[in-house]
Amino acid sequence: xxxxxxxxxxxxxxxxxxxxxxxxxxxxxxxxxxxxxxxxxxxxxxxxxxxxxxxxxxxxxxxxxxxxxxxxxxxxxxxxxxxxxxxxxxxxxxxxxxxxxxxxxxxxxxxxxxxxxxxxxxxxxxxxxxxxxxxxxxxxxxxxxxxxxxxxxxxxxxxxxxxxxxxxxxxxxxxxxxxxxxxxxxxxxxxxxxx
Amino acid sequence: xxxxxxxxxxxxxxxxxxxxxxxxxxxxxxxxxxxxxxxxxxxxxxxxxxxxxxxxxxxxxxxxxx
Numbered sequence: 001x002x003x004x005x006x007x008x009x010x011x012x013x014x015x016x017x018x019x020x021x022x023x024x025x026x027x028x029x030x031x032x033x034x035x036x037x038x039x040x041x042x043x044x045x046x047x048x049x050x051x052x053x054x055x056x057x058x059x060x061x062x063x064x065x066x067x068x069x070x071x072x073x074x075x076x077x078x079x080x081x082x083x084x085x086x087x088x089x090x091x092x093x094x095x096x097x098x099x100x101x102x103x104x105x106x107x108x109x110x111x112x113x114x115x116x117x118x119x120x121x122x123x124x125x126x127x128x129x130x131x132x133x134x135x136x137x138x139x140x141x142x143x144x145x146x147x148x149x150x151x152x153x154x155x156x157x158x159x160x161x162x163x164x165x166x167x168x169x170x171x172x173x174x175x176x177x178x179x180x181x182x183x184x185x186x187x188x189x190x191x192x193x194x195x
Numbered sequence: 196x197x198x199x200x201x202x203x204x205x206x207x208x209x210x211x212x213x214x215x216x217x218x219x220x221x222x223x224x225x226x227x228x229x230x231x232x233x234x235x236x237x238x239x240x241x242x243x244x245x246x247x248x249x250x251x252x253x254x255x256x257x258x259x260x261x
Binding site: 001012013019021023024025026035037 | 196197198199200201202204205208213216217218219224225226227228229230232235237240241244247249252253254255256257258259
């Protein structure tokens with residue numbers, strides 16, 4: 001759509017004309033500020049996450065995790081990209097000389113901050129997932145999203161009713177973010193995170 | 196010929212007073228739009244061009260690549 005608009009404006013005598021073809025979802029997925037009524041995952045994401053690098057001693061990661069009060073501790077590389085997650089149990093039972101990298105879990109599922117918060121919370125609820133790592137489209141860390149953080153504010157559908165069981169008229173209008181270009185996937189493959 | 200740009204170029208151009216135009220329908224604009232963007236849906240674009248400043252660069256965007 002934006003290429004057509006750009007060409008029409010140029011034909012109308014405007015110039016220079018630029019086309020940000022990656023569009024709004026690229027902007028939102030990068031966790032950049034926006035205006036509007038959207039309630040996105042990024043808005044509810046906890047930013048103060050315990051982070052370590054792979055060489056960080058497991059004992060140090062555990063100390064950071066316990067000081068933060070929620071986790072897991074996320075293992076980042078030097079570019080801030082999430083490489084894995086180190087969970088309390090693994091850190092606590094690690095040998096004295098163990099590093100965070102040696103006990104971290106690979107393959108951690110992530111979502112983008114551009115996800116609709118209520119829809120994400122519902123998906124996670126259905127999958128019994130209590131938190132998920134939020135990253136920008138380049139893999140850098142935004143934080144951790146907890147569905148419980150949005151439940152009271154967004155007043156989602158009752159948990160005993162699955163969305164697929166409801167007629168369309170009761171499900172409500174699909175947020176624009178879900179109509180096209182979704183960045184996040186389902187909960188398939190997402191690890192059920194422990195408290 | 197319009198020039199394709201990315202996020203960094205967009206930020207640089209808007210800092211230099213380029214106009215930012217979302218060409219999606221009004222409800223999509225109301226849901227979320229880039230800071231400072233105005234809404235001129237594609238279907239109404241021809242009729243609304245007089246609302247744009249011809250002396251400044253224009254950046255258009257929609258939802259995503261598709």
